[in-house]
Amino acid sequence: MRIPCPHCGERDVSEFRYGGDATKQRPKHSEGDLKTWHDYYFLFDNPKGPHLEYWQHVLGCRQWFSITRNTATNVIGGEA
């Protein structure tokens, strides 16, 4: 798989580190109760289809960014 780093361009998946579902709303620091944090941290939509997700170009510019990847095809880009 090739991942488009917004800063370095398209690179091999082997240069990146996965960061999980990017549609989840992280509660604001110092806000959110136990339930909110539980749902944020432990529950997943895990869709079969478009998936907005975080990656870090860890062997490159070390920047975190999000992309939309279709989990049914691994095709990157397109609608979230």
Add this chain to the structure above:
Amino acid sequence: MFKPYSALALARHALSPDRPWPRAWRAATPKSSYDAIIIGGGGHGLATAYYLARNHGLTNVAVIERAYIGSGNVGRNTTLIRSNYVIDGNTQFFEHSLKLWEGLSHELNFNCMVSQRGQVVLATSPVQMDVYARRGNIMRLNGIDAELLDRGQVMKLLPYLDYSAHARWPIWGGIIQDRAGTVRHDAVAWGYARAADSLGVDIIENCEVTGFVMDGETAVGVETSRGRILAGKVGMAVAGHSSHVAKMAGLRLPIESHILQAFVTEPVKPMVNHVVSWGAELFYLSQSDKGGMVFGGHIDGFNTYTQRGQFPRIQTVAECAVSLLPFMSKLRLLRHWGGIMDMTPDGSPFICRTKIRNLYFNGGWCYQGFKATPASGWTFAHTMAHDEEHALNRAYSLDRFEKGRELDDYGIGNWTYKQ
């Protein structure tokens, strides 16, 4: 009761070739309603149906499979069985499973080729030795066999590993469970199907569940590609696609679907007579009875439903194989494939009721679905029959993360994609 399999029966058939064997299981057509329905004709679903009939007398049961039975992970895994778990709850569950494995061929009158050839987990640092010591001690204290091996003992047992000076990590020793081993994976699905069928269970292939029939907060059946089927109880056993099916019932799960790749080489004469694993890279290898080396490693590390793996992971696994077992270099890979795993934050599964009445959940198997099959069916059947968790699966509840009752057997932390 079915026509029993035996050497004698085989001989009789050999002499009268025109008398064919009967079908192993009927091609059932769905009835309008059942006492219980299990979604998913994989190892876990079929085992559950079998134990519902066998242990709880529930025979008006249907297993509904989208494709053909065993088309999921029961036919894609690398066939390992073991019970070397350290966390209270895991230890007993997987040992119960191993005990059921030991009698399974007889129980089902179907040779599943349960081969207890022993599994060696290699340690490449003193700290790992301590970690495995704890594991081994817990196993012993729970009546499970385990032996700690020093480097010399490993060399005797597995002479083909790289003990040379240029091995990147020296082998310090390891831990062996003699009762661990392998099982012919397809046979498990077929054996359970045949046995369940003989007890009256309907096995319905090519039938996809498209929704749940609800009566308020109670599940009363399923909509399928072959029409509506009502049921007193509905069980889900669709690991890999749990989120997808559970969503039809409005459930959001602590699960992500990840791909785990597996590999097999050309068949050669016996060389590796144990299951060899290496904790550090999750690498493991065994030689099938047909002669091929069957091996694998870590999940690819990002959620996907495609059964195509990424090549960098294939390289990692091959690097492990050659670095650990240098003779592997010349052997040729014949086939590699992928299975979709339910990965959970703590690496442990779910076998439990759900917030919806009469809807039961079995999934989140991560790496250990196959070895768990008998105990999973056994306890899930109990939970469905009695609407309560059995002591063996009490820890496998969906709400354990709210309570802080994680079961992280390997100390990886709460990350689905790092498990």
Add this chain to the structure above:
Amino acid sequence: MLDRRSALASVTPYKSAQLQLGEARGFSLLQVAGDAKSVAKVAGKLPTRIGVALKSDNRTIMKTGPNQFWFVGADNDDLAGAMREAAVVTPLSHSRTRIFLEGTPARTVLAKSAPLDFHPNVFKPHMFAMTGIHHTPVLVHCVGANRFEIYALRTFALSVFEWLADAALEFTD
């Protein structure tokens, strides 16, 4: 004064008729993080995109992140003082070991090591890329038609050097 010791002090450089591999010592590396405008006030012209290095007087400036620049200068270059006003500066001269690779097979050796397109029409002089060699992060800088400088992490430098030397083995005379 204490003597300075390189991570590659113990290695013998690789040399063949077609290929050379060794350490390019004596440089200072300053990382400057801040918005381009204020950095430019002190440093002058800056590269606008990641991947193309800018040579300005005796320094090479590389954009290594959205708001981050590497200033590679002479051994005793002290830009830091002036920069501190404008941005967040982090001296990194000791954190990287600079390995050079030169010769016709150099691009092949690199292609054996990193998943990048090193075709001469694609990876041209002045261009650089941050990527991985032997599982470690490196910055590969094309400084001439067939000359490359690889900034490897100091603690991994020997491993990366050994890896490259092994890749170069087939080009030994």
Add this chain to the structure above:
Amino acid sequence: MSTFRRLAKGGRIDRTKSVGFTYNGKALTGFAGDTLASALLANGTTLMARSFKYHRPRGVVSAGVEEPNALMTIGGNEPNIPATTVELVEGLQAATQNAWPSVNYDVMAVNSLAAPLFQSGFYYKTFMGPFRKSWMFYEPFIRRAAGLGKIRDEPDASRYDTLHDFCDVLVVGSGPHGLSAAVKAARTGARVTLVEQDSKLGGSLLSEQNREWESWRNNQVNELLTFSDVKIRTRTTAQGLYDDNLVVLQQRHIDHDASKGKPRQTLVLLRAKSIVFATGSLERPLVFSNNDRPGVMLASALRTYLNRYGLAPLQRTVIATNNDSAYFTAFDLAEAGVAVTIADLRREIPSDLLSRAAMLGLGIFPASGVADVEGAKQVKRVQLGGAHSASIDCDVLAMSGGWSPTVHLTSHGGVKPVYDARIAAFVPGAFAASHSAVGAVMGDFDWPAEMGMPKRPYKILPSWVPVAKGRGKAFVDFQSDVTVKDITSAHDEGYVSVEHLKRYATLGMGTDQGKTSNINALAIMANLRELPIEEAGTTTFRPPYTGLAIGAIAGRTIGHHFRPTRLSPLHEVNKAHGATFIEAGLWLRAWYYAWAGNTPETAYVKEMELVRQGVGIADVSTLGKIDVQGPDAAEFLNRVYVNGFAKLPVGRARYGVMLNDDGVVLDDGTTTRISDEQFYLTTTTAQAGEVMSWLEYLLQVHWTELKVHVTSLTDEWGAMAISGPKSRQALQLAFPGADISNENLPYMGCLDVLANGLRVRLLRLSFSGELAYEVHVPADFAGALWEHFLKVAEPLGIKPYGLEALASLRIEKGHVAGLELDHRNTLDDLGLGRMAGKEKAYIGRELRMREAYQAPDRWSLVGIELMEEGAKLRGGAILFSTGDEIKGHGRGYITSVTWSTELKKFIALGLYQGGLKHEGEDIICAYPLKGENVKARIVSPHFIDREGSRLNA
């Protein structure tokens, strides 16, 4: 027994270059350009192998990668290689396999007699008795019988390499359509790669005699060579297609030589912008009784042996077919003077073929096929069936059951092939935007238009089952010995889905992955189910296309290069001072030093005593170090650490703990405030990478409002610990100018000093519990500074101490590390709960409050003292209260153990149910692995200097 003779001329072999090789030890010769298979045929060898199950005599069926039968062991240790794919090179050693005593007389052939027993899935029905675990008794015999060749336990002397490559257009296959596509692409100026698994370009053209076609081939190749951006890779197999057009190419090199660094194979990871599949098609066998006899082969293969290798059958050849292609084999044979009889299952035969056959005087039996074959080790006679039932003596039987497009690669991307009734075979189902295919793979069996040949309509009479019943077995999968009968019985038992059939009958699972059997099997099952083939399903093709050596995938990333080795800037001086090293993750760390002893068990004790009584120096460069700068640096750290950092004064350090969102401890370390807006953060060695990414994640993704920049300094700074009562003196000797008095540099203080021009950072920290300092210095100077210390502080008796002592000293002090920080423990578990800020928020605050995380009986940190003479405490021991029955999961376990030089006894850290509530209680440390139950006592984890007078001294 010969079946072939080498013709005096013709073919693509070089009769002037003879090549010597051995076959089962016997010296033979062939010609340059031969394959092992063609050379063996030329040497009169017909029987080349034994089958997997029945050990039936087998010869070559094909002339290529699809070969199911003629598998051999090459060079003594490379099993299961099809002789049809091995280029003949001088000194090649080939040997038959899986036969005893020899391939000609194999005792295991008796299996054939028991064949009726060995039908599909027989082993699922037996080997179950008499006992519960009887399989364990049978298995070894079955394992020995199974397997094909042998592999020896020895490292592979060859070298394998990996190469990353890119191109605009990849053309897979150099047959006429492939060549034509490559040339067209090249003319557009595109960057083209053409791959061909054969040693020569041309594909099917290589089996032709036609002069014009040959010159067309040469022109195409020559034109390609004129383009600088066209890469031609022969002996290269496109093994797999992966996401985003990554195509994995396996290139084999004839001139490999490990000693010169020349790889035997190179795995080329090619990213192609677009791909043209010109992969051609494979001929199918016909299914009839004894269709596996040596001498029975594919018609196209026979033509290849004739036209490419100059081999002709001795006397008569019978050709059985259901389509036109086999006729061209017949015509070429006739012209070479071989008598040919054709049995064509079709009633209607194209007139041009008939007239040409008549002209050459070939006998043709329309509407007829093979009923049976006589001759066990070599074809002797063929019995025809159908419209005609003649009986014909012959030495070769060639068959053509039609052509199956090589759709493997096209379907790796997940596109299922679809059935095309016109050619009675599967073609690619669909293509991605960047993919296209040309020629036979699309079912187009004509030459490219530019070759100016008239199109020829493809006429085939699909025929899947024997035309007449014979006495012998009719094989579908030769290698796995799967017959029509096996498929029938699988069907009877309900294993009707393609995947069930494959698995139950082990069909298409061999080294050939069913290249010649898949479609026949599928069709036979479709017949049995009375379904059209397209409804019976298709099989999934998985990479690799042909067997791919594991070594080729691993490349050079093995052994020493398996993973990189990370070295401290002090590595060289450590070596010089007699350090023994140990792997710690990727790091190589100084474990213990020669001065203290030659085993870790003895050495670390001496090193501990040194630190407790005098002064020692240790390499702590592996600590993660992070530069945290910016106006919001303090606020940032205040959020990520459970304890406060906002008010940390400049020049002071503080111990901090970070949690993950889930409330579990992520890491700990000391962080120092360098200025209002700059902090120097340290992490554990193990978690350095994780923590760095985590901080970047928070800043770049979630807390973008914070103005903070983080940079790893792990490689920039070297660090050494100077520990022991005499450490201040040592420091003073090293930095005479600096004021390091207790007032100016108190415990948890930080001081940057200039030591002869060098900026050095002194941190008054202690991991050991003694008066101690950490000296951080730019990495390139670390070695010299280390030696400076050893020189100037020599009078104090300073010596280095290693990882084992470091880890032991901290146990005495009760510092958590290693197994105490294993992603399972909470702040409270480690006895650090009180560190958590009451007012301020911090990561993990909410989820750390989860019910079970706050349970009073959580397993939490305790110290453990051995209470039994002569016994030992061991890591991994399970803890019980003295009253407990010793079983189950106990009340905790030991994480770290050491001999205490202060208490003169074994002490340990561990986790225990209820923790220090049980201080002073006796416990049992159970270690059943060694049959030990040792008495011990729960104590405070701070074994020494609880009030901290030493570190504050």
